[in-house]
Amino acid sequence: MASVVGAPRAAAPKGAARCGPDTGSLEIPACTVVKEYDGFEVREYDTGLMWADAHFDSLSYREASFQGFEACFGYISGANDKNETIEMTGPVRMQPGKQAAPGSAEKWTVSFFVPSKFASRADVPVPLANNMEIEAPARTFKAVAGPFGGFPGERDYQRQLSNLVKAVEAAGLKVASDADVTYAGYSSPFTVIGRHQEVWIDVEAPPTAAA
Incomplete structure (x- = not known):
């Protein structure tokens, strides 16, 4: 996943907006929710994010x-x-x-x-x-489960990931062959109440995604 020195950020794709939990004024990556499924959603993260x-x-x-x-x-x-x-x-x-x-x-x-x-x-x-x-990174499609609260450990994330993969397969989608698994934390370690975490995994472009 190489970066290009000096290259400008690509313009956000049409329909891209804040995705994920409400983080107030905290900036989070723009993306497009391609489709919501039972237990997860698929997001498109376009080029230009760093x-x-x-x-x-x-x-x-x-x-x-x-x-x-x-x-x-x-x-x-x-x-x-x-x-x-x-x-x-x-x-x-x-x-x-x-x-x-x-x-x-x-x-x-x-x-x-x-x-x-x-x-x-x-x-x-x-x-x-x-x-x-x-x-x-290049353009990617990610299946996303969450958000969920608390202070999850690795076993909690692995359980969420296992359930996500099963839901992705049940929906007829395919996990990408070189998929990255991501544990995404939106809350400070010092935040106790109202914490937000997600699990992401790369998937192949769903049929509803724009080329």
């Missing part, structure tokens, strides 16, 4: 969550080449990778959504941390 990714080898979800939040918070607090403070956005993405062997560390990517005020990749402050990079 994320600051932090990569870790972690032995647990909890460890990756702590490391990722610390890295992303450092980045938006000025640990970038412009020493610029960047406003908080949502969601924070957590994407589990693969283990090299049973019991070994798992590769995780924890990401901060880059605010839309940065018009192009060249405008985005570059992270100083060696394990961080700016990503500009």
Whole structure:
């Protein structure tokens, strides 16, 4: 999922708007809800969105969550080449990778959504941390379950993911062959009441999606 240096953000697709839970003034990525199904919805996230990714080898979800939040918070607090403070956005993405062997560390990517005020990749402050990079994903379709509250752990997310995959298959849709799994958190770690989380998985374009 490479980024193009200096490329301007693509214009938001027709019909794109805020998607996901009500986060008040917190900026979240624009997307288009393609269709709502029983237990989930499919969203289209077009090109032009950018994320600051932090990569870790972690032995647990909890460890990756702590490391990722610390890295992303450092980045938006000025640990970038412009020493610029960047406003908080949502969601924070957590994407589990693969283990090299049973019991070994798992590769995780924890990401901060880059605010839309940065018009192009060249405008985005570059992270100083060696394990961080700016990503500009291609257009994707994501099946989304949630939002749900509380303080979910990895088993809770895995249960939500299992139910989501079953619902996707029951709806006649296909999980993408190279699908990313995303645990999306919209709430601060310090928020106790009214928390919002979702689970995303990449799917092939549904029949109702525009070409």
